[in-house]
Amino acid sequence: MGRSKLISSHRKPRKHAHLPKSRAQTVSVAPQLEPGAPSDLELMNRIQAEDADALSQLYDRYNGILKALILRVIHNEAEADDLLQEIFMEIWNQAKNFSSQKGKPLGWMVTLARRRAIDGLRKKQAYARAEERLQNETEQQPDAWIHNATEEEIVLSDTRDLIRKVIEGLPPAQQQAIDLAFFRGMSQREIAAKTNTPLGTVKTRLELGLKKIYDGLKELRGEL
Amino acid sequence: MNFKEFQNQSRLYVIGALEAEELEKFEKARKKFGKKAEDYIGECYGLHEAFALSLRPAKASAAIKERLMAMVRTRKEA
Numbered sequence: 001m002g003r004s005k006l007i008s009s010h011r012k013p014r015k016h017a018h019l020p021k022s023r024a025q026t027v028s029v030a031p032q033l034e035p036g037a038p039s040d041l042e043l044m045n046r047i048q049a050e051d052a053d054a055l056s057q058l059y060d061r062y063n064g065i066l067k068a069l070i071l072r073v074i075h076n077e078a079e080a081d082d083l084l085q086e087i088f089m090e091i092w093n094q095a096k097n098f099s100s101q102k103g104k105p106l107g108w109m110v111t112l113a114r115r116r117a118i119d120g121l122r123k124k125q126a127y128a129r130a131e132e133r134l135q136n137e138t139e140q141q142p143d144a145w146i147h148n149a150t151e152e153e154i155v156l157s158d159t160r161d162l163i164r165k166v167i168e169g170l171p172p173a174q175q176q177a178i179d180l181a182f183f184r185g186m187s188q189r190e191i192a193a194k195t196n197t198p199l200g201t202v203k204t205r206l207e208l209g210l211k212k213i214y215d216g217l218k219e220l221r222g223e224l
Numbered sequence: 225m226n227f228k229e230f231q232n233q234s235r236l237y238v239i240g241a242l243e244a245e246e247l248e249k250f251e252k253a254r255k256k257f258g259k260k261a262e263d264y265i266g267e268c269y270g271l272h273e274a275f276a277l278s279l280r281p282a283k284a285s286a287a288i289k290e291r292l293m294a295m296v297r298t299r300k301e302a
Contacts, residue, residue, distance in 0.1 A: 052296045059289055064281025071282050081285045085292050092296055103266055107273040114272060163278040181241040182275050188243055203236075210235035210271065217274050 032159075040105040047095040055092050062106065063088070066113045072183045073117035083120055087113045118185035166216035174209030177202055225253040231264060238268040 033039065038046075038057065046054035066087060070080040091109060098108050167175060180186045180194065188206065192199045225233070230253045236242050237250055254261045 050300060052293065052300065055296060056289070056293060059292065063284045063289070065276050065279065067282040067284045068279035069276045072279060080282070081288050084284055085288045085295075088292050089295055092299070103269050104273065106276075107269050110272045110276040111269060113276075159277050160280070163274050166274075167278055178239070181236075182239045182272075185240060188241055206236055206241055207232050210239070211232065213274065214235055214268070214271060217270065 041100055044095060044098055044100075044105045047092060048098070055088065058091070058105075059088055062109060065106075066109060069110060069113055069183075070117045073114070073185075074121050079120070083117060084113075087116055090116070114182070121185070162220050163217070166213055166220060169216065170209050170212055173197075174205045174212075177205040178209045178213070181206060225249060225256075227257060227260070230254070230257060230261060234261075234265050234268045235271065238265065238271060 038054075040058070040061075043054045043058045043061075047058065063084060067080055067084050070083050070087070071077070074080055074083070087109075090112060094112070098105065102108075170178075176195065177191055180191045181188075186194065188199060188202045191197070191206075192202045195202070197205075230250070233242065233246065233250045233253070237247070242250055254265070257264075
């Protein structure tokens with residue numbers, strides 16, 4: 001893989017003012033909501049009380065993000081749809097296990113979705129097939145994923161652009177190592193074998209890249 | 225392992241990139257640093273959110289939501 005797949009769009013990032021100097025407490029970069037819209041936490045509390053309408057709203061808000069994540073892992077449209085449905089059902093079933101003290105609802109959902117997607121990929125032993133699709137998508141992106149943007153997505157695009165600015169600031173080798181670890185669920189040894197790189201170098205790339213992203217996100221948070 | 229090293233390892237831990245032998249040392253340090261360690265790991269999970277938000281949203285089939293909500297209704301009625 002050449003340039004990292006963490007960056008899947010050719011859109012030019014918008015220009016933003018300088019990054020704030022203040023250091024935020026967490027690296028959470030949740031997108032802004034429309035005024036008056038219930039927060040993610042309010043929706044999760046309602047889901048915990050078995051309010052199906054809250055799940056419907058949470059689905060409308062995040063199905064696009066979660067499906068994009070699943071697609072990045074399994075590279076199959078129909079399977080991604082099926083898995084998306086299973087994941088939202090799991091969100092409904094497991095909502096009681098969510099604790100706001102341990103993190104934000106979106107982080108919890110993304111963690112759950114990523115785990116399910118990587119598990120699905122491993123179960124099917126579909127690495128080779130996904131590899132082939134990944135290669136095809138590399139040639140076709142980003143147009144294959146483009147569709148008419150909703151208002152919610154437009155709000156999200158600011159967040160996306162800012163996060164991409166942080167990620168694009170990394171050397172390609174660091175982006176690639178993080179991409180393989182996060183979106184493919186690969187261990188350091190697997191990454192070393194796949195990229196024909198010494199294990200120690202892979203470790204250093206992951207450590208440096210993740211630290212830069214972590215620090216960059218803390219700074220960005222004040223801008224969102 | 226000092227806390228700075230623990231922080232480095234935490235970022236690898238949340239994306240599942242620690243090797244087995246590193247994981248063992250990490251868990252020992254996690255116990256040693258207690259709440260400070262748990263708080264830091266919690267912060268690192270924000271990376272998951274950020275990686276997902278870095279992707280262009282993908283459109284799900286309209287039928288998916290209908291099927292999901294039908295399943296939820298069935299589950300509630302059961």
